[in-house]
Amino acid sequence: MKNTENPQGYLFSRGYSNYVFMLLFLLYMFDYIDRMVVTSMFTHIEHDWGITHTQSGLLVSSVYWAIVILSFPVSLLVDRWSRARTIGVMAVLWSLATALCALTGNFVQLLLARMLIGIGEAGYAPGGTAMISGLYPVDRRARMMGIWNASIPLGSAIGVLLGGIIAAKLGWKHAFGLVALPGFIVAVLFYFVKDYKTVDLSFFDKDSNKIKMERKDLVKEFITKPSVIFTYFGMAAVVFVTTAMITWLPTYFEKVRGISAETAGKMASSVMVLALIGAPLGGFLTDFWRRTRPNARMLFPAITTVISAVILFIALTVFKGTIQYVGLLVFGIFITAFLAGAIAVTQDVIHPGLRATSYAIAVVVQNLLGSSMAPIVLGKIYDLSNIQTALSILPFVLLIGSALFFIGSGYYVKDLDKVARIKLEAQTA
DSSP states (O other): OOOOSSSSSOSSOHHHHHHHHHHHHHHHHHHHHHHHTTGGGHHHHHHHHOOOHHHHHHHHHHHHHHHHHHHHHHHHHHHHTOHHHHHHHHHHHHHHHHHHHTTOOSHHHHHHHHHHHHHHHTTHHHHHHHHHHHHSOGGGHHHHHHHHHTHHHHHHHHHHHHHHHHHHHTOHHHHHHHHHHHHHHHHHHHTTOOOBOOOOOEEEOTTOOEEEOOHHHHHHHHHTOHHHHHHHHHHHHHHHHHHHHHHHHHHHHHHHHOOOHHHHHHHHHHHHHTHHHHHHHHHHHHHHHHTTOTTHHHHHHHHHHHHHHHHHHHHHHTOOHHHHHHHHHHHHHHTTTTHHHHHHHHHHTSOGGGHHHHHHHHHHHHIIIIITHHHHHHHHHHHHSOHHHHHTTHHHHHHHHHHHHHHHHTTHHHHHHTSOOOOOOBOOO
16 A cells, blocks of 8 residues: 655655754754763762762763653653644753753752753654654655754764863863753744644544544554564664763773873764764665665664674774774764664654654663663673773674564564555644
8 A cells, every 4th residue: 555645745845844854953962962961071070079980870861761751741742732842842941951950069959950851851852753754755754864863973972072171171060051052042943833733543444434543542553563662672772882882982981091081072972973974874775775675674773783783892802092993983883873764663654643652662662771771780880890891791782682673674564554544734823
């Protein structure tokens, strides 16, 4: 059955779609700047307040715990009310929470302020993913997801870089206040953009009768799609690794290589920012391969994730010095190549009226098992042994993720055929 949803054209004009996409990109970038600016300031905060490495990890994990708790209820609001307005409100909240971090006086206050950032960011990824899925034609979905998700490593790299520089020059508290303002400005602009109309939760039976979805149908929409379930958990495995690297790579460079905190932040940022190549390139290659291989959006993540595992293992265990750093830079390109295809799957095989909810489930799984666990698990291993040992577990986590994507690829085409075909309508006011 042919998918009638934007098969060739755009929901709005191409120019307006690109304008909204630009705002979404900037908001995701500021999201991660605010989220990750703390990581290159761990040494300064530990020195000032006498906290442990595990507690430093908690300052990152706390954001993800708040996201886990609220992503699902907020995504329901996104799907049933307005993606644009919900995103605007959330971005204002996380920007104000970031500024609040600059006013904290002890670890508990900073931890609570960081959790407030997570409350604001809880529904952004699901809402933004759903908007992009509606703005662009189906055959461009993966590549636009790839470009959009390039904002994650860009924001993370900028956050780590700015955190190290500002902490060294002005003191670490100033970093929170300085990075909060730009996101607030974009958030206000985004509140007024147009969206697609809320999609009626219904489907058509074999006789073309329109049937309203009941609660059991909503549950069935997800549990009968193995491809998306394997995708959720595959993403969690890779996100565990990327979060661990974002959080602890600056410390690795400091402790193992004997590099200053400021330089370590710059080096770690360079590794992360190369995902600017990996995420968009992964999207373009996935969409290109999909022309001849229908399940390419799952096979491509399986391949690039296992390549990432091999590169990271060799870089950590075999190489030293400059060649090790080159290996980590190559790893930085490959590690995010999975994103575009995997995220597109969470939208492809689910009812158009439940897209934000689908990605919210992905966010909950990947944050619960990946982002929230990685900083404290590696922090605990670091406390018990050393940072080298902590990072050495990461290639094996990537192998698990690759296996999950590969298994899920066997179900993708069948799951795609089960999806209700509904044409989206543009919001007129």
